[in-house]
Amino acid sequence: MTKYTLLILLLLTPPFLTLAQNAGSAESIVVTSENTKTGVYTNDKGELRVNVTPGDARKFKAAGVVRYGSFGARGDGQTDDADAIAAAHAFANIHGLPVKADDGATYYIGGKERTAIIGTNTDFGKAAFMIDDTEVQNRNASVFTVSSGLKPFKLEKITSLKRNQEKIDASLPGPCLITVTNSNVKQYIRFGLNQNNGSSQTDIFVVDKNGKVDMNAPIIWDFDQITDITALPIDEKVLKITGGRFTTIANKAESKYTYYNRNIAIRRSNVVIEGLEHRITGEGDHGAPYGGFINIGDCSYVTVKNTVLTGHKTYSTIGNAGKPVSMGTYDLSANRALNVSFVNCTQINDINDNTYWGILGSNFCKNLLYDHCTLSRFDAHQGVANATIRNSTLGHMGINAIGSGLLLIENSTIRGRSIVNLRPDYGSTWQGEVVIRNCVFVPANGKPVNAALISGSYSGQHDFGYTCYMPERITIENLRIDDSGHPENYEGPAIFANFNPEMKDASYQEKYPYVKTKEVVLKKVTTASGKAVRVSDNAFMFKHVKVGGEPK
Numbered sequence: 225m226t227k228y229t230l231l232i233l234l235l236l237t238p239p240f241l242t243l244a245q246n247a248g249s250a251e252s253i254v255v256t257s258e259n260t261k262t263g264v265y266t267n268d269k270g271e272l273r274v275n276v277t278p279g280d281a282r283k284f285k286a287a288g289v290v291r292y293g294s295f296g297a298r299g300d301g302q303t304d305d306a307d308a309i310a311a312a313h314a315f316a317n318i319h320g321l322p323v324k325a326d327d328g329a330t331y332y333i334g335g336k337e338r339t340a341i342i343g344t345n346t347d348f349g350k351a352a353f354m355i356d357d358t359e360v361q362n363r364n365a366s367v368f369t370v371s372s373g374l375k376p377f378k379l380e381k382i383t384s385l386k387r388n389q390e391k392i393d394a395s396l397p398g399p400c401l402i403t404v405t406n407s408n409v410k411q412y413i414r415f416g417l418n419q420n421n422g423s424s425q426t427d428i429f430v431v432d433k434n435g436k437v438d439m440n441a442p443i444i445w446d447f448d449q450i451t452d453i454t455a456l457p458i459d460e461k462v463l464k465i466t467g468g469r470f471t472t473i474a475n476k477a478e479s480k481y482t483y484y485n486r487n488i489a490i491r492r493s494n495v496v497i498e499g500l501e502h503r504i505t506g507e508g509d510h511g512a513p514y515g516g517f518i519n520i521g522d523c524s525y526v527t528v529k530n531t532v533l534t535g536h537k538t539y540s541t542i543g544n545a546g547k548p549v550s551m552g553t554y555d556l557s558a559n560r561a562l563n564v565s566f567v568n569c570t571q572i573n574d575i576n577d578n579t580y581w582g583i584l585g586s587n588f589c590k591n592l593l594y595d596h597c598t599l600s601r602f603d604a605h606q607g608v609a610n611a612t613i614r615n616s617t618l619g620h621m622g623i624n625a626i627g628s629g630l631l632l633i634e635n636s637t638i639r640g641r642s643i644v645n646l647r648p649d650y651g652s653t654w655q656g657e658v659v660i661r662n663c664v665f666v667p668a669n670g671k672p673v674n675a676a677l678i679s680g681s682y683s684g685q686h687d688f689g690y691t692c693y694m695p696e697r698i699t700i701e702n703l704r705i706d707d708s709g710h711p712e713n714y715e716g717p718a719i720f721a722n723f724n725p726e727m728k729d730a731s732y733q734e735k736y737p738y739v740k741t742k743e744v745v746l747k748k749v750t751t752a753s754g755k756a757v758r759v760s761d762n763a764f765m766f767k768h769v770k771v772g773g774e775p776k
Contacts, residue, residue, distance in 0.1 A: 252271040253273075253274060253310060253311065253314040253341075254271055255274045255275075255276065255311075255314055255318060256276075257275070257276055257281055258275050258277070262275060262280045263275055263296065264308055272310060272314075274295070274311040274315060276315055284319075284321065285319060285321065288322075289323070290312050290313075290316040290319075290322070290323045290324070291312065291324055291325075291326065292305065292308055292323075292325060292326070292329070292331065293308075293326060293329075295308040295309075295311040295312045295315070296311075297312070299326055299329025299331055300332075301331075301352070302332055304332055306336055307338060309340045310338050310341070312340075313340045313341055313342055313343070313346075314341065316343070316344050317343035317344060320344060321344060322347065323342075323344060323345070323346045324346075324347045324349065325349050325351035326351055327349045328350075328351075330351070330353075330354060331352070331354070332354045332356065333353060333354065333355045333356065335356060335359040335361055337362040338365070339366050339367065339368070340367065340368050342463075342465065343371055343372075344463070345464045346464075347465075347466045348500070349468070350469065351467070352469045353468060355367055355472045356473045357484060357486050358473055360484070360486065363482065363485065363512070365485070366487050366488065366519070367486055367487060367488065368487075368488045369488075370489065370490045370491060370492050371492055372459050372491070372493070374456075374458075374459060376455060377455055378453065379402070379453045379454070379455055381393065382450060382453050384450060385404060385443055385445075385446070385450065386443070386447075387446050388443060389437065389443050390436065391436050391437060394455070395433070395434070396431065396435065397433065398432075398458065398460070399432050399433065399460075400455040400456060400457050400458060401429075401455070401458055401522070401523065401562070402428065402453065402454070402455055402456075403427075403428050403522065404426065404427050404450055404452070404453045404454075405424050405426045405450070405452040405453075406424065406425040406447050406448070406450055408424075408449055408451065409425040409448075410423065410424065410425070410689050411606075411688070411690050412605075412606040412688065412689060413688050413689045414649050414650065415649050415650075415688070416545070416648065416649045417547055417549040418543050418545075418549060418649065419543075419544050419545055422689050424451075425447065425689075427444060427445050427588075428560045428561075428562060428590070429442065429590075430458070430524055430562060440563075440591065440610075441562045441590040441591055441610070458493040458525075459493055461494065462494045463492060463496070464495075464496045464498070465488075465496070465497045466497075466499050466500075467498075467500065468500045468501065469501045470501065470517070471502075471503045471504070471505055472486065472503070472504050472505070472514075472517065473506045474504055474505065474506045474508075474511055474537075476508060477511060477512040478510065479511060479539040479540065479541050480512060481551060482513075483512065484512055484513070484514050484515065485516075485519060487516055487517045487518065488517065489519045490518070490519065490520040490521070490523055490526055493526070494525045494526075495525075495526045495527075496527045497518065497526075497527070497528045498528075498529050498530050498531070500518075500528075501532040502531075502555060504534045504537075507536070507537040510539055511537070511539055513536070513551045513553035513554075513581075514553045514555070515554060516555060516556050516558075516585065517555045518555070518557070519559075520557065520558040520561045520564055521559040521561055522559075522560050522561070523561055524561065524563050525563045526563070526564045526565070527565045527566075527567060528556075528564075528565070528566050528567070529566070529569070530569075531566075531568075532569075532570055533555040533556060533569060533571045533599075534571055534572045534573060535555060535572075535573050535575075535600055536553040536554070536555060536580060537553075537580060537581075538550050538553065538578075538580060538581045539553070552581060552585055553581045554581070554583065554585045557585050558586040558587075558589050559586065559588060559589070560588045560589070561586075561588075561589050562590045562591055564589060565593040565595065566593065566594050566595070566599075567595045567596060567597070568595070568596045569594075569597045569598075570597070570599070571598070575600040575617065575620065575639070576600075576620045576639055578620045582601025582621035583600050584599065584601055584603050586604050586605060586608060587604075587606040588606055589607075589609075590609040590610055590629075591609070591610045592611045592612070593612045595612075595615055595616065596616060597616040598616065598617045599616070599617075599619065600618070600619035600620060601618065601619065601620075601621035601622065601623075601624065602622075602623045603621070603623075603624040604624070604626060604627050605626075605650065606626075607626055607628070607650070608625060608626075609627055611625060611629075612630075612632045612634075613632070613633045613634075613636055614632070614634045614635050615634075616636045617638075617639070618636065618637070618638045618640060619640070620639065620640060622641065622643070622644075623644050625645075625647065625654065626653045628654065628656045629656045629657075630657050630659065631644065631657070631659070631695070632661075633660045634659070634660075635663070638664070638665050639668075640668070641676075641679065642667075642676050642677060643660055643663070643677045644660075644678050644679070645679045645680060646679070646680035647680070648680055648681035651686075652680030652681060652723065653688070653690070653691075653692040653693050655696075656695060657698070658698045658699070659698075660677075660698075660699070660703060661699070662702045662703075664703075664704045664705075666706045667705070667709075670708075670709045671709060672709050672711040673710075673711065674714060674718070675705065675710070676721035676760075677705075677718070677719050677720075678720050678721065679720075679721040681721075681723055681724070682723050682724055683724055683734075684732075684733075684735055685734070686736065687735075687736055688736075691739065692736065692738050692739070693739040694739065694740050695741055696741065696742050697742060697743045697744075699747075700747070701748060702747065702749075703750070705717050705757075707752055707755070708752040715755065716757060717751060717757050718758045718760045718761060719744055719759050719760060719771070720760040720762070720769075721761075722761040722762040722765075724765060740766065741766070743769070743770045743771075743772065744769060744770070744771045744772070745773050746773040747773045759771060
């Protein structure tokens with residue numbers, strides 16, 4: 225998390241007022257109010273020094289808005305305006321003023337390490353922002369970070385937690401987001417070409433000032449030990465970011481897992497982003513992947529709406545298993561975030577063009593929502609607790625998820641290889657229910673494939689760090705399967721793909737047993753091929769699944 229602190233040092237004689245904004249040493253900004261002239265410069269320590277004369281300060285306050293041009297931004301598309309933009313936000317944050325970009329401007333942001341901290345409402349309007357990633361000092365430095373002035377603090381007295389615990393023993397200043405880690409336990413031990421040794425056990429949840437847990441996003445793990453537990457106070461007021469036409473000039477780095485995070489990082493709760501556009505230019509035959517232009521983390525109650533995004537070109541590298549692998553690269557990213565909604569979001573490139581990677585990646589989230597979105601993919605890597613996709617169209621990478629709770633898909637069209645792919649690299653696990661209602665499924669966007677509604681793979685021989693589950697109950701109601709482009713010898717769509725072709729009879733032993741689905745309810749399921757829905761090619765593996773209702 226990017227830390228944001230304001231230190232006010234009042235000298236003996238006004239108007240010599242000095243205020244410092246710190247967001248890490250490389251982003252240190254000092255704001256002064258001296259009777260010289262208003263200006264912005266960088267000193268030999270790398271600090272951005274901003275001076276606003278008392279007269280100009282009064283003028284900016286009277287206007288009720290801060291503009292980049294007042295701090296030296298040219299907006300000509302050629303001059304690097306990063307320092308001026310950061311300076312304007314630093315002044316606005318100190319005085320609680322909104323920021324407004326000039327509609328006709330094109331702000332060029334070069335590769336220097338300079339992050340603008342957004343702490344007040346910001347209207348990018350119809351201004352253009354050119355973010356040049358061809359020569360970057362620090363690929364991990366965000367262009368903007370939306371940050372809270374409220375400081376996180378440790379909860380030293382809490383030493384353990386239980387799944388679905390309703391209250392923690394803490395008295396807090398107000399509602400807080402709690403992040404907890406046990407570094408002695410590893411989970412999500414990845415299998416496959418990107419195999420790894422797992423991530424430390426972690427969870428994130430919201431409590432009120434009395435420590436009562438919001439059970440809409442419950443604690444999902446037992447923590448026998450806690451190595452870190454932090455409370456992040458939640459801002460009550462919603463911060464709004466509107467407009468902006470952003471273009472990333474893509475990096476030309478070697479195609480390795482050196483993610484670029486030249487983005488808008490959301491690290492504050494209660495944020496709405498609306499009307500933003502992000503485009504990408506300059507992608508060639510190689511490049512490093514991106515970690516999400518809108519990157520949401522360590523926060524809750526974030527909505528991205530009426531926003532246009534762009535899928536990144538897919539590049540390949542050599543994975544941890546020593547074999548070529550396509551690299552995930554994202555325009556949307558959510559990590560350790562709760563109650564995140566994407567509403568009426570679309571992308572510029574074709575959602576069914578598989579030369580572009582799926583647009584969203586997420587880890588450790590709860591209550592994710594797509595509503596009226598047309599995007600290439602929904603994806604939950606290291607688990608989501610509760611996800612809803614409604615009134616949306618999903619493209620070539622479809623819906624990929626592992627996690628728990630309720631996965632609800634309704635009034636949507638899915639054009640992936642399955643309706644839901646339970647990610648095999650994390651154990652194809654969903655501990656809860658799946659509901660698919662009033663949907664259309666076009667397998668592989670109409671290509672000739674043997675369709676399966678729920679796909680995944682599980683050998684039972686790999687320890688993922690947790691017990692792996694199939695959805696306990698799957699309800700499929702009013703589903704139209706357009707399998708008219710099916711291959712020869714097609715037997716009809718299967719509810720389940722063949723999760724383990726080697727499990728042919730009782731002689732196969734799972735070292736780490738898979739908890740299978742108990743019940744599937746089918747109501748008004750129709751196929752363009754006229755063929756009935758089957759359980760699976762692997763009749764043995766799913767022989768105990770109860771299938772109720774009749775496809776029509």
